[in-house]
């Protein structure tokens with residue numbers, strides 16, 4: 001017997017990430033090839049955005065996806081999040097050349113307060129929320145704080161693009177296949193302060209750190225390349241990453257929903273105090289996922305270099321939190 005459809009809310013559905021994301025969700029790449037979905041698509045209640053959304057829906061219809069059990073376009077968060085099982089909060093203003101993601105804080109904080117409240121009111125109590133819109137960690141924090149009746153653990157931010165970028169750089173450096181890299185993680189904020197950490201990583205069972213054996217490359221090439229990749233893409237494309245961001249969102253949600261089979265993945269999750277990160281800070285951590293739950297990988301040794309990096313990205317997150325405290 002076929003499964004009951006689940007409700008997937010996507011905000012910013014007519015934007016560039018939305019365009020790279022919806023078709024993959026509807027084809028079953030996110031929740032499985034046997035899981036029907038109802039897409040609940042939020043765009044700003046503006047004529048141009050709603051018209052663009054209609055166009056995207058026409059294309060969804062023209063794909064004749066067997067798993068697409070319904071599409072609900074709306075300009076109202078209370079409609080978009082009604083009984084939502086999954087919510088991908090993509091809609092926000094993206095940055096342009098010369099801006100840092102933190103510059104978007106004020107512009108986007110109000111969106112995530114309103115959407116957190118709407119999720120609180122109408123979403124499934126089990127809703128899995130992924131915040132993609134930047135600054136993603138702090139926006140997830142705002143949404144979580146605005147939704148006090150939902151479990152904190154339901155709110156996550158996207159660090160998976162950073163994780164995937166790091167894996168790709170390591171595969172190129174070591175001449176190995178990206179799919180063979182395991183136990184990689186990215187600590188902290190989705191910003192240039194993030195700390196992509198390959199000290200525990202393996203490829204084909206061998207230590208990545210030993211294979212690379214070059215701390216200067218780590219500090220001076222690898223970390224800046226991964227940390228500034230988003231800016232490099234804006235510089236090259238004139239627009240921020242969209243297909244790779246949508247791909248990372250699919251990876252994040254798929255692993256959360258269907259399990260990572262023991263593999264480490266990186267998710268931005270609310271801290272419970274592990275690794276000295278204060279409670280509630282939405283921080284990139286290594287996790288494994290199983291049965292719809294994520295579990296933090298605990299007990300990893302943090303050396304001096306790593307601690308300095310973690311302190312730096314934590315400080316940035318705490319400064320961002322202080323900047324939005326008056327809104328919460």
Ligand SMILES: NC(=O)C1=CN([C@@H]2O[C@H](COP(=O)(O)OP(=O)(O)OC[C@H]3O[C@@H](n4cnc5c(N)ncnc54)[C@H](O)[C@@H]3O)[C@@H](O)[C@H]2O)C=CC1
Nearest residue numbers: 012014015016017043044091092093094132133134136245
């Ligand atoms: N966490 C990550 O790794 C990444 C995050 N991003 C972020 O994702 C966000 C979206 O990027 P793009 O799709 O490229 O931008 P875009 O500008 O192409 O699309 C954003 C869409 O959101 C809509 N929107 C704005 N406010 C909204 C609201 N309150 N409710 C519903 N929809 C709303 C806009 O009308 C627009 O259609 C940006 O904040 C960007 O910085 C982008 C890449 C990676």
Ligand SMILES: O=C([O-])CC(=O)C(=O)O
Nearest residue numbers: 095134229230231240241
């Ligand atoms: O850099 C940006 O503004 C978009 C983004 O978050 C990324 O590509 O990592």
